[in-house]
Amino acid sequence: MTATREEVLAKVRGVLVEALGVDDDEITPEATLEGDLGAESIDFLDIVFRLEKAFAIKVNKVELFPDEILNNPDYVEDGKMTAEGVSKLKAAMPHADFREFEKDPQIERIRDLFTVATIVNYVELKLKAA
Amino acid sequence: MRWIWIDKFTQFESGRRAVAVKNVTRAEEHLHDHFPAWPVMPPSLIIEGVAQTAGILVGEARAFGMNVILAKIRSATFTDYAVPGDTLSYEVEIETLDDHGATTRGVVRRGQEEIARVDLMFSHVDGAVHAGLPRHNFVFTGTFTDLVRSFRPAPPGSGGGDS
Numbered sequence: 001m002t003a004t005r006e007e008v009l010a011k012v013r014g015v016l017v018e019a020l021g022v023d024d025d026e027i028t029p030e031a032t033l034e035g036d037l038g039a040e041s042i043d044f045l046d047i048v049f050r051l052e053k054a055f056a057i058k059v060n061k062v063e064l065f066p067d068e069i070l071n072n073p074d075y076v077e078d079g080k081m082t083a084e085g086v087s088k089l090k091a092a093m094p095h096a097d098f099r100e101f102e103k104d105p106q107i108e109r110i111r112d113l114f115t116v117a118t119i120v121n122y123v124e125l126k127l128k129a130a
Numbered sequence: 131m132r133w134i135w136i137d138k139f140t141q142f143e144s145g146r147r148a149v150a151v152k153n154v155t156r157a158e159e160h161l162h163d164h165f166p167a168w169p170v171m172p173p174s175l176i177i178e179g180v181a182q183t184a185g186i187l188v189g190e191a192r193a194f195g196m197n198v199i200l201a202k203i204r205s206a207t208f209t210d211y212a213v214p215g216d217t218l219s220y221e222v223e224i225e226t227l228d229d230h231g232a233t234t235r236g237v238v239r240r241g242q243e244e245i246a247r248v249d250l251m252f253s254h255v256d257g258a259v260h261a262g263l264p265r266h267n268f269v270f271t272g273t274f275t276d277l278v279r280s281f282r283p284a285p286p287g288s289g290g291g292d293s
Contacts, residue, residue, distance in 0.1 A: 018204075042201045046251050049226050049233050061230055 015050040029117040057126045066092040081105040095121035132273040135179035142281035145191040147223040150183040156214040171212040180248040184222040184234040194270040201253040210245040
């Protein structure tokens, strides 16, 4: 039986409580991993490992956090991500919501793409594909 | 010089689990001040011993071809002190292992008694990819690999040598 979105969110919440040491009620779908929940770069690997265990899925870190696009200076111009970069990132991250970012694609706003909902979306896509 | 916080491995199952022992002695200088008249092995050094046990287990799983860096203490809980005269065993097992890193679970015992649990995460670091790091393997020098020499098959024609 396919897990409901609420069931996936509940498990993701458990993963983030353990990985980030935050309180359960801080983990809303809109919460950003870095800004709101205080995740540091090394926590992303921890989150990957914990998601794999919680959902019995194989998580490709590059798929969830496509570093090669995120950190590519070719896609940066005047502090903003270029249209090509945004386009590539959108293709690589169908699990993220780009509506706000596209309005003002400042590089420092990239981190806001990584919300709790982004992870839930990713897991749902993985579970559907399994 | 490496600061080694395990004395020897007593069990080593490649890619799966390992057990190392640490004898706590009053001769260790750090115990003279931690604390005066009440020597207690600092939990941070027990964590380091578990990390060395687990890190060597993780490194050996990839034939010591990758630098294995302690990236995160996922959890560490202590239920008793370790004092001079204690022999601690660090029992670790690999939970997950892939190209990015590994997670391990560890139990610290004094005899049969469990006194701590230490779960860790390691990152695989490639000096050829990560700027600012040495290109050679800077983690697994002979000091570490010698500890598991007796558990590893000798390379063909080497007579049992180590890197």
